[in-house]
Amino acid sequence: MIRLEKRPSPSRLWTLTTPILAVIATMIVGGIMFWAMGKDPFETIRTIFWDPLFDETFGPYSRPQLLVKAGPLILIAIGLSLGFRAGIWNIGAEGQYIMGAIVGAGVGLAFYPTESVFLFPAMVIAGAFGGWAWAMIPGVLKVKFGTNEILVSLMLVYVAESILASMAQGLLRNPEGMGFPGSRNFARDFPAASNLEVISGTGMHWGVVAAFIAVIFGYVLLSRHMLGFQVRLTGEAPRAARFSGVKPTRLILFCLGTSGALAGMAGLFEVSGPAGQISIDFGSGYGFTAIIVAFLGRLHPVGILLAGLLMALTYIGGELAQLMLGLPAAAIQLFQGMLLFFLLAMDILSNYRIRLTKKGAV
Amino acid sequence: MDFLSILQIFDSGTRLATPLLFACLAGLFSERAGIFDIGLEAKILVSAFLAAAVATQTGSVWLGLIAGVSASVVFSGIHGLASITFRGNQLISGVALNFLASGLTVLIGQAWFGLGGRTPGLKPAERFLPLELPFAESLSGVPVFGPIYKELISGHTLLVYVGLLMVPLSWFILYRTRFGLRLRAVGENPAAVDTAGISVVKLRYSSMLIAGILCGLAGVYLSTGLGAGFGKEMSAGRGYIALAALIFAKWRPWYALGATFLFGLLEAIANRYQNIDLGGFIVPVQFMQALPYILTVIILAGFIGSAIPPRAGGQPYVKER
Numbered sequence: 001m002i003r004l005e006k007r008p009s010p011s012r013l014w015t016l017t018t019p020i021l022a023v024i025a026t027m028i029v030g031g032i033m034f035w036a037m038g039k040d041p042f043e044t045i046r047t048i049f050w051d052p053l054f055d056e057t058f059g060p061y062s063r064p065q066l067l068v069k070a071g072p073l074i075l076i077a078i079g080l081s082l083g084f085r086a087g088i089w090n091i092g093a094e095g096q097y098i099m100g101a102i103v104g105a106g107v108g109l110a111f112y113p114t115e116s117v118f119l120f121p122a123m124v125i126a127g128a129f130g131g132w133a134w135a136m137i138p139g140v141l142k143v144k145f146g147t148n149e150i151l152v153s154l155m156l157v158y159v160a161e162s163i164l165a166s167m168a169q170g171l172l173r174n175p176e177g178m179g180f181p182g183s184r185n186f187a188r189d190f191p192a193a194s195n196l197e198v199i200s201g202t203g204m205h206w207g208v209v210a211a212f213i214a215v216i217f218g219y220v221l222l223s224r225h226m227l228g229f230q231v232r233l234t235g236e237a238p239r240a241a242r243f244s245g246v247k248p249t250r251l252i253l254f255c256l257g258t259s260g261a262l263a264g265m266a267g268l269f270e271v272s273g274p275a276g277q278i279s280i281d282f283g284s285g286y287g288f289t290a291i292i293v294a295f296l297g298r299l300h301p302v303g304i305l306l307a308g309l310l311m312a313l314t315y316i317g318g319e320l321a322q323l324m325l326g327l328p329a330a331a332i333q334l335f336q337g338m339l340l341f342f343l344l345a346m347d348i349l350s351n352y353r354i355r356l357t358k359k360g361a362v
Numbered sequence: 363m364d365f366l367s368i369l370q371i372f373d374s375g376t377r378l379a380t381p382l383l384f385a386c387l388a389g390l391f392s393e394r395a396g397i398f399d400i401g402l403e404a405k406i407l408v409s410a411f412l413a414a415a416v417a418t419q420t421g422s423v424w425l426g427l428i429a430g431v432s433a434s435v436v437f438s439g440i441h442g443l444a445s446i447t448f449r450g451n452q453l454i455s456g457v458a459l460n461f462l463a464s465g466l467t468v469l470i471g472q473a474w475f476g477l478g479g480r481t482p483g484l485k486p487a488e489r490f491l492p493l494e495l496p497f498a499e500s501l502s503g504v505p506v507f508g509p510i511y512k513e514l515i516s517g518h519t520l521l522v523y524v525g526l527l528m529v530p531l532s533w534f535i536l537y538r539t540r541f542g543l544r545l546r547a548v549g550e551n552p553a554a555v556d557t558a559g560i561s562v563v564k565l566r567y568s569s570m571l572i573a574g575i576l577c578g579l580a581g582v583y584l585s586t587g588l589g590a591g592f593g594k595e596m597s598a599g600r601g602y603i604a605l606a607a608l609i610f611a612k613w614r615p616w617y618a619l620g621a622t623f624l625f626g627l628l629e630a631i632a633n634r635y636q637n638i639d640l641g642g643f644i645v646p647v648q649f650m651q652a653l654p655y656i657l658t659v660i661i662l663a664g665f666i667g668s669a670i671p672p673r674a675g676g677q678p679y680v681k682e683r
Contacts, residue, residue: 006680037473089453091400141663148671150453152662154400155606155655158599162652170646291457328472328479330594334465340458341440344450351449 005353014350019296019303022342023310029342030335039325047324048317048335062316064203068274069312071208072097072266074305076290078214079259081299082221086234088255092138092153093263094287095160096131100264101271102160102167103130105278108193109172109184115192123193124206124268131264132257134160139256143249149256161283168280183278186271195273207269211308214262218301231255263287292340311336366509371630373514377588378633379626380518380525381406384580385604386611386618387532388573394536394613395569396549396674400456401441402577403601404463409434409581411467414481414592415474417488423586426488430585431578437463438574446566449678460601468594479594481585490519490587519587521579526619528576533615545569549672552679562679580604606658613672625654 027049031041052062076093083090090096104127111119138152172183186194198204222228234241234251242248266286275282293311297303318332385402392399413430417423437459444455468479475481495516504511536542544565548555552562580600585592607625611617632650 033469037469091453091457137659141659145663147662150398151605151609152659154602155658155662158602158655159652159659162648166646166648288457288461291454292461295454328468330465330468330472330479332465333461334469337458337461337463337465340454340461341444344444344454344458345448347450348448 005355007351007353010350011353015298018346018350019298019307019343022296022339022346025342025346026335026339029338033334034327039327044321044325044327047321049313051324052313052316052320058320062320064201065316066309066312067203067208068205069315070308071205071211072270072286073290073293073311074211074308075207075214075266075269076259076263076287077293077297077304077308078211078218078301079262080290081218081294081297081301081304082231083255083259084235084294085222085299086231086251086255087238088252089150090135090138090153090256090259091150091291092135092155092157092287093259093290094283094285095153095157096134096260096263097267097270097287098157098160098164098283099134099267100127100131100261101267101275101282102164102172102278103127103133103264104268105183105186105271106167106172108186108190108272111193112184112190113192117192119192120195120206120272123272124210124265127268128261128265131267132261134264135256135260136253139253139260142252142256149252153256157287164278164282165280168278168282172278174277181280185277187273187276193272195269205269205273207266207273210265210269212305215301215305218304222301227254263290289336292336295340296343369509369514371634372627373517374633375623375627375630376514376522377518377626378629379622380522381580381584381588381600382604382607382622382625383525383619384528384576384583385601386607386622387528387615388576388580389605389608390532390536390611390613390615390618391545391569391576392573393608393675394549394672395545395566396552396672396677396679397441397445397566397570398452398456398676399441399573400453400605401437401459401463401601402604403597403599404456404459405434405437405574405577406581406584406597406601407463407467407595408437409578410585410596411471411481411581411592413582414484414585415471417586418482418484418591421485421488423484423488423490426586427579427582430582431575434578434581435571435574438570438577442567442570445678446563446570449680452676452678464595467592471592471594481592484586484590488586489590490521490583492517492519493523519583521583521587524579525583529615529619532618536615541568546672549674552674556679556681562681566679603654606654609658609671610654610661612661612670628653 027045031045034044035041051058052066053059076097080090080093104123107126108119108123134156135153137156138147138149141147141152142149168183169181174182174184184190195205195207198206198209222232230241230246230251233244234246234248271278271282289311293304293307296310297305297307314332314335318329318335321327321331322329385406388405389399389402409430412433413426416429417426441455441459444450445452471477471479471481536546544555544560548562548565555565556562581597584596589596603625604622607618607621610621628650632647
């Protein structure tokens with residue numbers, strides 16, 4: 001009989017290999033699926049995972065896109081991973097992302113058409129504040145009333161989406177937009193407030209820079225700082241953490257606040273750069289995909305960096321497959337969902353030891 | 363606003379509340395047994411898709427119903443496998459299901475019908491049609507009661523009435539049967555249930571099965587009763603509203619009826635009036651759309667009585683050795 005035996009602590013080896021196995025399993029099952037749909041599985045997988053980077057015609061266009069897509073994912077996922085490690089489940093990053101974009105863009109639009117160099121930094125701070133404030137709602141409710149932060153943060157995503165729709169059609173609508181919903185376009189009409197590429201042609205905009213800084217910040221915090229130690233301790237042994245004097249209130253507010261601020265910043269960088277404007281369909285699901293990124297990266301900053309790049313690759317590869325093979329865009333969501341599932345299922349290997357025992361011996 | 367238009371709003375509120383009610387009861391069974399279910403949305407979506415697809419292919423709405431419910435049960439089974447057998451994180455499993463469903467429905471829909479993820483519009487035989495209750499026409503002359511009977515009570519599809527029947531049925535199962543008692547116990551204190559010699563795993567899987575069937579009915583109603591065919595992302599967040607309603611109802615069946623009806627009504631009002639003028643103050647339509655979620659947050663925070671989730675919710679059960 002197969003029996004699962006809990007390991008005293010998760011296996012290091014399996015923790016590192018399961019993400020890779022999950023990616024391989026996703027490719028295999030995905031390939032079978034494409035084959036069933038009458039497409040050449042090898043060609044499809046190559047188009048999604050190989051061509052965006054190394055193909056001679058698409059590569060030069062796709063490679064910069066990799067950073068553009070990975071930036072927000074990594075930025076949000078780093079914030080989420082802090083909370084996830086401490087057992088604080090913020091799954092409403094999408095809402096914080098949207099609110100960050102709205103508040104940051106609002107500050108920018110209020111100063112139209114200034115050319116001040118201080119405007120963009122001010123917008124970044126406002127964006128972070130917007131996300132932080134939105135994350136503080138579940139935070140304060142949890143601290144004050146013991147409310148479940150999972151449900152509140154999730155509900156607030158939909159409130160944020162409604163606010164977004166209302167803003168795009170009302171308060172932040174472009175006065176010169178002939179009544180169409182959507183704000184002024186930062187990238188086109190408002191250079192002082194737009195998120196430009198730091199090195200042109202690489203896709204490396206300020207959000208990507210912020211994402212790299214966040215990775216370093218996350219790494220230092222978790223491995224070298226007292227607060228990071230407390231985060232890890234709370235997640236792994238809540239009782240021990242309480243005895244050693246960790247204040248849960250402070251930790252909850254810190255984790256939710258940081259993840260909210262980072263998500264808000266990601267939203268601002270997106271709205272002032274790649275997206276260009278506040279529009280009804282601005283929320284593109286980065287906040288949810290970042291959950292996959294955080295898990296695939298094993299809640300470790302370096303892992304998240306790699307996972308973010310991989311997830312960005314599936315986005316770009318998906319677009320390419322759409323173009324070249326006529327695959328629907330939704331195929332990528334399917335890929336991402338499968339990936340998360342395989343990861344979840346394989347996690348059992350890192351948390352449990354599989355023992356084969358004779359029947360009756362138990 | 364005259365009497366008839368109020369009735370019409372209530373009527374459309376009832377129709378919009380039905381998928382929420384099914385999904386909410388599904389969540390009730392699952393969460394009462396200690397399994398968080400963020401994936402309600404996914405189950406509604408796959409069921410809506412398969413129901414419409416099979417109905418249009420076979421010409422029979424009943425086959426569509428069976429297909430839709432089976433799809434939802436399969437998804438429920440996957441969730442169970444991940445969170446009961448593999449002891450994975452239920453939250454993450456639910457999120458993964460949602461990704462899976464929105465990808466799968468469009469992908470298969472495109473490969474099958476080539477309409478960009480839609481199914482062809484359903485003909486009357488391939489749908490659940492409104493049922494005219496007896497005497498609706500002849501009673502319509504009776505003041506007050508007549509119009510209520512004709513507009514509000516009569517003229518819904520079969521599934522609406524089934525949904526309403528599910529409420530007392532769920533109540534009975536949960537509160538008046540041995541199975542229900544055990545189900546509730548397993549969500550509060552699985553170790554105690556295990557000690558009594560009852561299989562926690564079996565109970566939790568049966569709750570997933572019930573949740574799958576109920577969620578399946580929500581999806582079937584959405585694409586073959588409320589609408590006529592499947593459209594991309596047609597569940598439109600209903601799974602989450604149902605989750606909100608479940609909290610609003612504090613995990614109880616009768617309250618679930620009230621909560622889903624309230625949310626259905628809000629949706630009906632938002633559909634009918636774009637912006638509402640309350641004494642010179644314009645309430646934008648987005649506020650009405652956000653209201654269910656805002657109300658839920660307020661309820662969760664405990665401002666109107668406390669909403670306490672089942673205690674063992676979200677934790678996989680590990681038998682002690």
